[in-house]
Amino acid sequence: MKTPLQVIAGYAELIEGGVADGEDARQFAGIIHQESQAMRALIDDVLTLSRLDEVQPDAVSAAPVEVRSVAERAARRLDHLARQEGVAVSVEGDPAWIMGSEALMEQVVYNLIQNGIRYNEPGGSVTVAVATEAASAPAIPGAVAPTSAFAFAPGTAAPAPAAGEGAPAAQVVIRVADTGPGVPEDKREKIFERFYRLEKSRSKETGGTGLGLAIVKHGVMRHGGSIEVGGREGEGAEFILRLPAALAPSGAAASAAAPPAPGSSAPAVPPAAGPITNR
DSSP states (O other), rough: HHHHHHHHHHHHHHTTTOOTTHHHHHHHHHHHHHHHHHHHHHHHHHHHHHHHHHHGGSSOEEEEHHHHHHHHHOOOOOHHHHHHHEEEEEEEEOOOOEEOOOHHHHHHHHHHHHHHHHHHHHTOOEEEEEEEETTOOOOOTTTHHHHOOOOOOOTTTTTOOTTTTTOOOOEOOOOOOOSSSOOOOGGGTGSSTTOSSHHHHHHHHHTTTSOOHHHHHHHHHHHOOOOEEEEEEETEEEEEEEEEOOOOOSOOTTTSSOOOTTTSOOOOSOOOOOOOOOO
């Protein structure tokens, strides 16, 4: 927070001293506003991580969360940024349910979509796919589970039972894929560290805080899930989230059907009306 504060103080001092007026004053005011927004984003992310560190899971009552609608809402919130950067964002898949915090899951998906937009090129795309799969479903080829998967850590979420011990019949899988530069294999664990920046110059240009993926990691862990990083360097990155599936609550739309039994070839739910796309 020291850097934006120094910038704000410096330009404010110039305006106060009468050094800048007219067009210069407006330009300096714009810089002050931009830096204050960067500081606000950083404070928000720090507070979010602090809450995840301090608040015990049982202090927040879990509730049914429909993941596809959460992803659609997050994509709509980022429509302006996507248009500004010339990146198409789409959400596809079927309704899928988990137990947890809807606000936290929206923050997780929002951060991943935002990351995909920022680390992309004009004309690129970010695709969010939601599905319910058998719990034993293998990871996507190219995903890096051993080094970049963050399974449940004691004290951070209610663990999912091990296979054969009453494990959930299915898991909700969220895949967020972009057409950016991808993530080098030797950096796929480090990107979840707090304040780590893969491309420092681009992070500064796009206003990233360096905490977005740390929030993703802790949010997924809080829900008893795991996250993997896939894709190929130079061709784009893919983040794969796996979360214990839950039954649709009574009274939910008929399209939000129960997860399939392991080994079932039937789809988890009837096909949704269609993907949403922001361009």
